[in-house]
Amino acid sequence: MKSKSKIALVTILIGIIFIQGICVWAALSQKPSEVKTASGNAVSQTVAEPVPTTAAPKIKLSSQELKIYCKDSAQLRTVIGYAAEWVSSDPETVSVDEKGNLTANKAGTVTIKAIDKNGNEAECSVISQKVAYLTIDDWPNKHTITMLETFKKYDVKATFFLAAQRTHHDIYKMIADEGHTVGNHSYSHNYESIYKNSTSLINSIDRQNAFLESVTGSKPAMVFRFPGGSTQGKCRAHGTTYPRLLKENGYQIFDWTTTSGDVSAKADADYCLNNIKKQCVRDREIILMHNKEHTAKAMPQIIEYLWSQGYEIAPITKVTASYCFVLDKK
Ligand SMILES: [Zn+2]
Numbered sequence: 001m002k003s004k005s006k007i008a009l010v011t012i013l014i015g016i017i018f019i020q021g022i023c024v025w026a027a028l029s030q031k032p033s034e035v036k037t038a039s040g041n042a043v044s045q046t047v048a049e050p051v052p053t054t055a056a057p058k059i060k061l062s063s064q065e066l067k068i069y070c071k072d073s074a075q076l077r078t079v080i081g082y083a084a085e086w087v088s089s090d091p092e093t094v095s096v097d098e099k100g101n102l103t104a105n106k107a108g109t110v111t112i113k114a115i116d117k118n119g120n121e122a123e124c125s126v127i128s129q130k131v132a133y134l135t136i137d138d139w140p141n142k143h144t145i146t147m148l149e150t151f152k153k154y155d156v157k158a159t160f161f162l163a164a165q166r167t168h169h170d171i172y173k174m175i176a177d178e179g180h181t182v183g184n185h186s187y188s189h190n191y192e193s194i195y196k197n198s199t200s201l202i203n204s205i206d207r208q209n210a211f212l213e214s215v216t217g218s219k220p221a222m223v224f225r226f227p228g229g230s231t232q233g234k235c236r237a238h239g240t241t242y243p244r245l246l247k248e249n250g251y252q253i254f255d256w257t258t259t260s261g262d263v264s265a266k267a268d269a270d271y272c273l274n275n276i277k278k279q280c281v282r283d284r285e286i287i288l289m290h291n292k293e294h295t296a297k298a299m300p301q302i303i304e305y306l307w308s309q310g311y312e313i314a315p316i317t318k319v320t321a322s323y324c325f326v327l328d329k330k
Helices: 002-028 142-154 169-177 198-216 241-248 269-279 293-308
Strands: 033-036 042-045 065-069 073-075 078-080 085-088 094-096 101-104 108-115 121-129 131-138 159-162 181-184 284-290
Touching (some): 065 073, 085 094, 101 121, 131 293, 142 169, 142 293, 198 241, 284 293
Parallel strands (some): 131 159, 159 181
Antiparallel strands (some): 094 101
């Protein structure tokens, strides 16, 4: 009896082990199964293999190196994979938010990393470049032509904030044709009439857009400089109303960070150059100039000086960060 029960027990154990083995084998070898379509044809259906965790997709960035001008912003995107976290090696220089939006706070180079939830990383080097914007205001004249020749020689683009006049329409067109930014500086430039109320201001700006389009053959950029600046008495008397109104209408507003002083009675080429040398100390400079003979004369030295200080000279465009005394000055 004892040996019989032993045999029976061993037989049961072998049976259990055999059945478990069958189950494990069945689980491991899922073969393609056959299913029938509505028309009765048999098609093969393969059960997808689970993706091993060690082979998670690598993430890639839309750019490996990116240059933006100081104070401007841009966005980095992943082209493969999903970034769960964005990290800047130096947020004081260039910060990044959870969507990959960059803000260049000061000049320098940083590494931006995108990290997905599996710990995969992709990185991009971002250069925040020192930049100087040469801006020339009011009415073009023969000195503007001298400046345009200098800009061509040095391969530099500037920004002209233009008011209207009856003469020199060919120079307005030259400015646009040579790739400089044509900005709006109101039609009349008359403080009394343009700053009277919101309607007068918008009318003068609209009229100037139409004038600029008629003389240059293309629509001007949506960039505006208040005649006299946003702190001009008659403009400032309305608080922040006018700058806010223009922003709501899609304009970027540009006052200045440096003035060449070229409208001063004592101004000559050296005076303008020295003012610029004294004031250009920030990573981003917006330089105020006018269509004057001494300004045109100083222009080659102004460009060479700015380059010697590491500035890139760029035209203001729609993506250039606005700078308005009334709204932005800290
Ligand atoms: Zn002006």
